[in-house]
Amino acid sequence: MKSSSLVPVLIPFAMLSLVLAVLTGLVRLGWGISVSETAGxxxxxxxxxxxxxVILLERAVVFRNRRALLxxxxxxxxxxxxxxxxxxxxxxxxxxxxxxMALMAYLFxxxxxxxYNYLLFGGSVCLVIGHVLVLKTGFYPLAVPWWIAFLLLTIVAERLELSRFLPIKPWQRLLLWGAAGLFVAGIVKPFHGFGQALMGIGMIAVAVWLIRFDMAVKSLRKAGQPRYSGTMLLLGYGWLMLSGLLFALPPVFPFAYDASLHTFFAGFVFSMIFAHAPIILPGVLGRQGLFYHPILYVGSIGQLLGLLVRVLGDWQGNIGWRMTGGLMQGVAVGVFLICMLPIALRSMAKGNSINKSALLKQVF
Structure with missing residues (x-):
């Protein structure tokens, strides 16, 4: 069996995992949905x-070895x-x-x-550590900083890979390494204490660097998919900055921890998913074309508006706002998936195989 033939089989597992993760998140907010056994x-x-x-699929496809899909x-x-x-x-x-994932990152x-390959390897090691901590202790808060590190380092690596098309100067790269170093130092130190504040400062510094030196602002000058991706990227960097601020400051409102986590995962990470989905899906599926239509704004912006309502509920200690915001997020993610499916099917029907690097040059 060719490696590419396994990809359409594995993608539904990832999408169903997203749906179940959203539903369990709604249960944890107080919505009565019959998935309570998996809510934990x-x-x-x-x-x-x-x-x-999803990230493993992207790596395995680039690896061009069917055993990598294991x-x-x-x-x-x-x-x-x-x-x-x-x-x-x-x-x-x-x-x-x-x-x-760590083995593939090491071989690369x-x-x-x-x-960026150093960051990808570091991020994958953080993912291993996070999963092992949950397996050994069953205590999810111990894994959360490592999961955050996995996603932040991986996303920064992806942006650095794209920045090879930009004239990034050595001192600018040094600034990014310094910001990432602060963040990692906060992860390594005892988290609930000075480590958490240091991690937050590092997140803010990374966000500032991305806003200033990433190609997102340049993408806004173009129409269509580049403007959409640029908009999502900049919104995501804003959420990353807010998440870093919440981690850096002492918790001063009722649901500060929830706000800190979800401004990162639902704000920053999902904005990156929305921004990169039209670009990465063709590469994963080995097809030419952009999986984009302006209707994608509906789900993308809707999810972030729901997050805003939820965070305001966290701040005010308002359970109703938190539940409403969470429901808005879940519905918006569903809308995004429903809209993306026919766009992807149409593009796959029209497209041919394409090199991922060539596609990135085309869209940015």
Whole structure:
């Protein structure tokens, strides 16, 4: 079986993991949805089963070796294990998948010693550590900083990879490494204390660097998909800055921890997903064309508006606002997926195979 033939099989596992992660998140907010048995696995489903599988798929496709797809396959199989009530097995599968990601990142680093490959490897190691901590202790808050590190380092690496088309000066790269160093130092130190504040400062510094030196602002000058992606990127960098501020400051309102986490995961990370989906999906599926239509703004902006309502509810201690905002987020994510499906199918029907690097040059 060719590697490409496995990709359409694995993508539904990732999408179903996203749907279940959203539903379990709504249960945790107080909505009566009949997935309560898996509600305790909300973080593992979102970070591991969904985001981990999607990122692994992208890496495995670029790796051009069908054995590389074993890692996202193991990762994706965590979903049925969580659904069937075997969370321990599900977590073991996530550990195996994340170790596969770390191995692929290491092999890329050995072959291509660009700066972004160091970040990709570091991020994958953080994912392994986070999953192992949950497996050993069952205490999710211990894993959260490592999961944040995995996603932040991975996303910054993706942006650095794209920045090779821009004239980034050595001192500018040094600033980014300094910001990332602050962030990682906060992760390594005891988190609930000075480490958390240091991590937050590092997140703010990374956000400022991305706003100033990333190509997002340049993308706004173009029409269509580049403007859409640029808009989502800049909104995401804003959410990253707010999340860093919330982590850096002492908790001063009722649901500060919830606001800190979800401004990062639902604000920053999902903005990156919305921005990159039209670009990365063609590469993962091996098809030419942009998976874009202006209707994608509806789900993307709707999710961020829902997050804003939720964060305001966190700030005010208003349960009704938190539940309403969470529901808005869930519906908006569903709208985005429903809109993306026919766009992808139409583009796949028209397109041919394409090199990912050529596509990136085309859209940015």
């Amino acid at each position: 696995q909300h973080g593992a489903l979102m970070v591991g089963s969904f985001l981990g599988t 890692a996202p396959a193991l990762n994706g199989l965590s979903l049925p294990m969580f659904l069937l009530g075997y969370p321990f097995v599900g977590l073991w599968l996530l550990v195996a998948g994340s170790m596969g 680093l050995v072959r291509y010693r660009q700066a």
